[in-house]
Amino acid sequence: MEEIFPLLKDMLNNSIQIKKDELNLQFSIIIKTEVKGKLAEPEEVLIMLKMFGGLREDIPIEIIINNEMQTIDLKFDNKENFKKVSLMMDKIWDNAVDMLINLTEGNYNVIKDIPNIDD
Amino acid sequence: MTDPKAIKNNPFKELGKIPKLKYKDGYSVQSIYIPIRNGLEIAATICLPKSLKSGDKIPTLLTQTRYWRAMELRIPFRWILDETVTDVPNPEIITSRGYAYIKTDVRGTGASYGTRNVPFSDEEIKDGKDIVEWIISQPWSDGNVVSKGISYTGTTAELLSVNNHPAIKAVIPGHGFWDPYTDVAYPGGVYDHAFMQLWSFLGKNLDINNPKVFRQIMPDVWLFVKGVKPVDNDLGLKNLKEVMNLHQSNQYVYEHTIDKDFRDEELPDGVTIADVSVYKRIEQIEMSGVPILAWCSWLDSGYVDAIIHRFLNVKNPMIAILGDWNHGAHLPANQFFPDATKVTPSPRDKINAWMNFFDKCIFGEGIQDKTLYYYTMVEEQWKKTNMWPPEGHNYLRFYLSENHSLSTDMPDKEDSEDEYQINFRATTGRNNRWWALLALPIVYENRAKMDEKLLCYTSKPFKEDTEITGQSIISLYLTSTHEDGAIFVYLEDVDEKGNITYITDGEFRVIHRKISNETPPYKTLLPFHTYKKQDAMPLIPGEIAEIKFSLHATSVLIRKGHKIKIAIAGGDKDTFLTYPKDGRPTIKISRSNKFSSYIDLPIIKRGK
Numbered sequence: 123m124e125e126i127f128p129l130l131k132d133m134l135n136n137s138i139q140i141k142k143d144e145l146n147l148q149f150s151i152i153i154k155t156e157v158k159g160k161l162a163e164p165e166e167v168l169i170m171l172k173m174f175g176g177l178r179e180d181i182p183i184e185i186i187i188n189n190e191m192q193t194i195d196l197k198f199d200n201k202e203n204f205k206k207v208s209l210m211m212d213k214i215w216d217n218a219v220d221m222l223i224n225l226t227e228g229n230y231n232v233i234k235d236i237p238n239i240d241d
Numbered sequence: 242m243t244d245p246k247a248i249k250n251n252p253f254k255e256l257g258k259i260p261k262l263k264y265k266d267g268y269s270v271q272s273i274y275i276p277i278r279n280g281l282e283i284a285a286t287i288c289l290p291k292s293l294k295s296g297d298k299i300p301t302l303l304t305q306t307r308y309w310r311a312m313e314l315r316i317p318f319r320w321i322l323d324e325t326v327t328d329v330p331n332p333e334i335i336t337s338r339g340y341a342y343i344k345t346d347v348r349g350t351g352a353s354y355g356t357r358n359v360p361f362s363d364e365e366i367k368d369g370k371d372i373v374e375w376i377i378s379q380p381w382s383d384g385n386v387v388s389k390g391i392s393y394t395g396t397t398a399e400l401l402s403v404n405n406h407p408a409i410k411a412v413i414p415g416h417g418f419w420d421p422y423t424d425v426a427y428p429g430g431v432y433d434h435a436f437m438q439l440w441s442f443l444g445k446n447l448d449i450n451n452p453k454v455f456r457q458i459m460p461d462v463w464l465f466v467k468g469v470k471p472v473d474n475d476l477g478l479k480n481l482k483e484v485m486n487l488h489q490s491n492q493y494v495y496e497h498t499i500d501k502d503f504r505d506e507e508l509p510d511g512v513t514i515a516d517v518s519v520y521k522r523i524e525q526i527e528m529s530g531v532p533i534l535a536w537c538s539w540l541d542s543g544y545v546d547a548i549i550h551r552f553l554n555v556k557n558p559m560i561a562i563l564g565d566w567n568h569g570a571h572l573p574a575n576q577f578f579p580d581a582t583k584v585t586p587s588p589r590d591k592i593n594a595w596m597n598f599f600d601k602c603i604f605g606e607g608i609q610d611k612t613l614y615y616y617t618m619v620e621e622q623w624k625k626t627n628m629w630p631p632e633g634h635n636y637l638r639f640y641l642s643e644n645h646s647l648s649t650d651m652p653d654k655e656d657s658e659d660e661y662q663i664n665f666r667a668t669t670g671r672n673n674r675w676w677a678l679l680a681l682p683i684v685y686e687n688r689a690k691m692d693e694k695l696l697c698y699t700s701k702p703f704k705e706d707t708e709i710t711g712q713s714i715i716s717l718y719l720t721s722t723h724e725d726g727a728i729f730v731y732l733e734d735v736d737e738k739g740n741i742t743y744i745t746d747g748e749f750r751v752i753h754r755k756i757s758n759e760t761p762p763y764k765t766l767l768p769f770h771t772y773k774k775q776d777a778m779p780l781i782p783g784e785i786a787e788i789k790f791s792l793h794a795t796s797v798l799i800r801k802g803h804k805i806k807i808a809i810a811g812g813d814k815d816t817f818l819t820y821p822k823d824g825r826p827t828i829k830i831s832r833s834n835k836f837s838s839y840i841d842l843p844i845i846k847r848g849k
Contacts, residue, residue, distance in 0.1 A: 123326060123327055130318075133321045134317055134320075134321060137318060138320060138321075153320045155320070158473065159473060159476060160476055161316075161320075162319075166316050166467070167316070170315065170316050170317065173315070178750045196691075214317075215317060218317060218318070221464060222461060222465055225460045225461035225464055226461045230460050231462065233460055234464075239453070239456075241468060241619055
């Protein structure tokens, strides 16, 4: 599997588009590859933000998943939270890949700050 | 460090070159339930060549696992990768060779229905037959099925042949057991506590789809994987929830073995550990006549001896291979090359060799004979033999002698012994051949420091290069202060500078010491202990007793000028249960002319 590591960042960045709408305090994650089955559950989106984005607190986010359109809309009720998550989303795919590579190389520190994840 | 330049007798070369690929544009993936008898459903992930045309008929490679046939990835990885991304080998290697590739969760595991009380049950084996029936009824199937795997899946591959189904054309059990009592659970009657506990813990959490535990033990898997892959049409996860409920009633080997000592004690459903072995099913395997390619490593648990016992006992056409890698052959494990990082052959070269074997069995001339290929460490050469032990085999006896020496001269003193109080802090660590079953690296380091805690004997420098190939046998005459105990013997190489390198070891619980006159359940060239309750012979404190047992097979060249050393311990705290439960025995090992203790090394006479 390590063979695909060098390709993963590009694959993620090329396959997933993030559209920000600061005015309405929301952004959309648009998946351009064809996804088999369900796109995600709302809890999975929160877990993704915690694991790969660095989210450490519970903030109110309205998550709307459209499986047909392959979009996930995240809506916020204040600017501060929107900006916080917006910053995370700028590098979340690169972070995810870097963390995975670090772990396979034995650097377990990269996950020490992730809170308990209940799958 | 299997030398890539070792060409002669190299089994991977002899299995041929990669032929022209039949399908080149990737593979399709689907996860479905395969209906089997009694209304049970087995989860299967099916990979077919993408360019398979209507009317094309191809054989199927089947792998039946208990470790999740496919994984549901976390997002965002799930959006760009399919559930086969973690498969080793990549299914494309298989589908491009013109095979369908099917992985299933055995009953009671993964996303499959059912429950399990013991692994490798008769029902689990019969499921294989039902799955084969389903496969050959598919429009793309040419009616041929082969199976391969490593460890658990290696054994399910081998046991598929038990069904004696005409569609099954060849099996490749990699790193699988033969006799689970001696090869893994109780080597020499000593309970492998660490593995049994961890394996059961891992199995239980896999079966209830609880990936949380991976955060500690396999953090990279935890970060990447959400759980087992449901079948494709289980969008609401109704099926997955149902099977998880069923799996709550599964039973695990640790809870059934931790309080047991003997081979004939019952597991659930009235079966004994022998009933889930391979050897108990020799007759059916032979009836099938299915060609077998069995492979393992000199350094892998007791599974190395499984290769030899299979070679000695099963009449089927067979290729057996013993190399110097870790469990599953993804890492080198030759202790004489501690800095090696790459394993030879590469996983890709290996799978291509396996596919050549399958091609040969389905489309080619098949295999007729039995050949064992083995790699001699230090000499770094492959050998092959049609008999075991190999031609030129002889035993060279070394007596435990005065001043902690090993001598080929028999002792001449009437009273001579060495006293040793067992040090229960002795350990080979957590990267030994037993922990290796969890796919860990195999590293025996700091032997010099560890040997300070042990009772050691060292030979004079060897006068010529000497090949040891096979199973050494140790015979110790000893007294103990306790009725119970265990003896561990490490065989080591000492070079001119005093560097000590682990070669192999053996372990034995003394209450099993009776050498039985019964006919063994399978042919063995080793001292036969039944490990049955009725044959238990606790020591009588202070009374001398012979403890005779074998070390795990190896093949190594002792260089001229090097010495061999044996180090004797009474425990290996990070791996095995400690015997006796209470107290700390002192043993006295006799080296008198009447009760001479010795080790017989299996030497192969070398041509000039």
